Amino acid sequence: MKVFSQNVRKNLLITNTILESLSQFDVILIQEPPWSEIRKIPSSTNCKGESLIRTCHHPNWITFARLPLNSNDSPRVITYVNIHLKSLRFFLRKDIFDHCDINIISFTNNDICHYIINIYSDSSHLALKYLKDTEVNINHVLLMTRDFNIRDSLWDPSFLFHSSISDDLLMIADSFDLALSSPTNPGPTRFSDTAGESDSVIDLMFLQCSSSELDHHTILLDSQLSLDHAPLTIDIPICDEVIHLTKLVITPGSDQENEFIKNVISSFDSLDTSNIDSVECLNQIINQLGSIIEQMWSKSAKRSKLSKHSKQWWTNSCSLALINYRMSRSRDT
Numbered sequence: 659m660k661v662f663s664q665n666v667r668k669n670l671l672i673t674n675t676i677l678e679s680l681s682q683f684d685v686i687l688i689q690e691p692p693w694s695e696i697r698k699i700p701s702s703t704n705c706k707g708e709s710l711i712r713t714c715h716h717p718n719w720i721t722f723a724r725l726p727l728n729s730n731d732s733p734r735v736i737t738y739v740n741i742h743l744k745s746l747r748f749f750l751r752k753d754i755f756d757h758c759d760i761n762i763i764s765f766t767n768n769d770i771c772h773y774i775i776n777i778y779s780d781s782s783h784l785a786l787k788y789l790k791d792t793e794v795n796i797n798h799v800l801l802m803t804r805d806f807n808i809r810d811s812l813w814d815p816s817f818l819f820h821s822s823i824s825d826d827l828l829m830i831a832d833s834f835d836l837a838l839s840s841p842t843n844p845g846p847t848r849f850s851d852t853a854g855e856s857d858s859v860i861d862l863m864f865l866q867c868s869s870s871e872l873d874h875h876t877i878l879l880d881s882q883l884s885l886d887h888a889p890l891t892i893d894i895p896i897c898d899e900v901i902h903l904t905k906l907v908i909t910p911g912s913d914q915e916n917e918f919i920k921n922v923i924s925s926f927d928s929l930d931t932s933n934i935d936s937v938e939c940l941n942q943i944i945n946q947l948g949s950i951i952e953q954m955w956s957k958s959a960k961r962s963k964l965s966k967h968s969k970q971w972w973t974n975s976c977s978l979a980l981i982n983y984r985m986s987r988s989r990d991t
Contacts, residue, residue, distance in 0.1 A: 659743070659894040663687040663776070665805050665861070665887035670694070670714065672883055677716040677738060683891075686719070686738040687761075689778040689805045693732040717741075722750040722763050734778040735761040735804075746896075754794055759785035768897050775802040775834075783807070783823055789830045799834040800872065800894055803863040805887065813838065814859035816846075836864035839892075841877045847888050861890055871895045906959035909973075918958035925950040 662683040666673050670692040680686065691713050698707030711726050719738040726732045735758075739748045746765040751773070755762050761776040773796060779785040786806070809817045810824040831837065839862070846857035863875045875892040882888045908914045926947065934940050 659684045659896050661685045661687065661774070661801065661892050661894060662889060663689075663804050663861075663863075663891070664882075664889045665689040665778070665885065666691060667885055667887075668692045669885065672885065673714045674716070675883075677714060677719055681718060681740070684740045684743055685774065687774075687776040687804060688736045688738065689776070689887075690734050691723075691736045693726065720744065720748065722748065722761065724750070724752060724756070724758060724761070726758075731758055733758045733761070734780075735759060735776045737761050737763050737774070737776050739763070754796060755789075755792065757785060757788050760788065770798055773799045775799060777802065777804050777806065779806045779808070781807055783826075786823065786826055786830065790826055796834070798866075799836060800866050800869075801863065801892070802831060802834060802836055803861075803875075803890065805861050807860050809858050809860060813862060815844075816856060817858065831864040834864075835867050837867045839863040839865045839873065839875050841890075842874045843877055843879065845877055845879055845888075847877060847890070849882070849886050849888070851886060861887055863890060863892060865892075869895075905962060906955065907962045908955070908959045914958045914960065918954055921954045921958065922951060925954065 660683045662676075662680055662685070664676060664686070666676070666688055667690050673688065673692055676686060676688075693711050693713050695709045696712045697710050699710050701708040711732060713721070713723060713736060715721055716738070718741055720741055722737040722739065723735075724733045737750075743765075746767060748763050748765045751762045751764050755775075759778045759780070762773055763776075764771050764773050766772075777785050806827060808821055808823050808827060809819075810821050811817050811819060812824060828838070841863075846859055847861035848858050850857055865872045865875075872892075872894060875890055878889040878891060908918055929943065929946060929950075931943060934943060
């Protein structure tokens with residue numbers, strides 16, 4: 659999966675150019691995207707109508723963006739996914755992070771849910787403060803990237819100082835099991851247009867620690883067009899999908915379903931829940947409940963071969979009707 663990341667500084671033309679010309683990429687992560695009023699829509703409180711605010715769209719890309727509540731709430735991060743990857747079932751996960759400067763998407767590969775996090779952290783570091791104060795427990799985060807607006811000697815050799823904000827960033831990355839990536843071609847990522855101000859490294863990537871194939875990214879130093887940020891790219895290895903030809907099923911209303919429910923209830927009743935006095939104890943009970951359901955399912959379910967009739971509405975009556983129909987046909991009809 660080829661990923662491209664760029665801060666476009668609200669430039670509508672460049673954003674459209676990226677979407678039109680970079681079809682070789684699979685995922686495009688945009689920071690500071692353009693938002694503008696498309697039209698007025700009817701309103702019960704405003705006789706002139708309410709403004710409909712939208713950003714760039716393209717038929718070859720699926721747009722994942724948190725819709726603005728008003729003109730002052732426009733998200734500063736957007737993710738575009740190439741339509742040829744729609745089988746991986748990408749979703750915008752506002753249930754995990756609901757912030758205008760954080761865009762987290764998930765996708766499924768071989769029954770594992772992976773995450774990509776796109777961040778714009780302004781000079782006030784609002785996104786990092788939100789992440790620091792928000793407790794989540796997610797696994798399989800492959801990538802967290804982009805414009806963190808932090809200069810630090812840890813990643814910028816031309817800068818001699820260390821920032822306490824960097825410690826917060828590294829702590830957040832570590833909580834997702836991510837480590838700072840080193841570019842294959844080290845260099846500045848932001849180019850100053852102010853006289854006397856040096857170029858800097860403030861665009862970063864953090865990659866999954868446990869992956870030996872996911873360890874470096876590339877800075878496209880000559881591809882920023884008229885922008886002040888250089889694009890970042892990385893290739894994320896994706897496994898070939900394993901297609902299962904059978905699955906475990908329990909027919910609704912069957913004896914197997916009744917047995918499954920009876921066994922689950924009986925096992926739940928036997929659990930000792932009288933001394934849940936900590937988060938650890940609660941997590942242990944929850945894990946036990948999950949194990950019980952999984953064990954009872956494996957015990958009661960039957961393995962079924964997937965076919966064109968593997969639908970919830972396809973019952974034994976449907977199969978019998980199909981058999982009778984085939985038997986009733988003759989060679990003359």
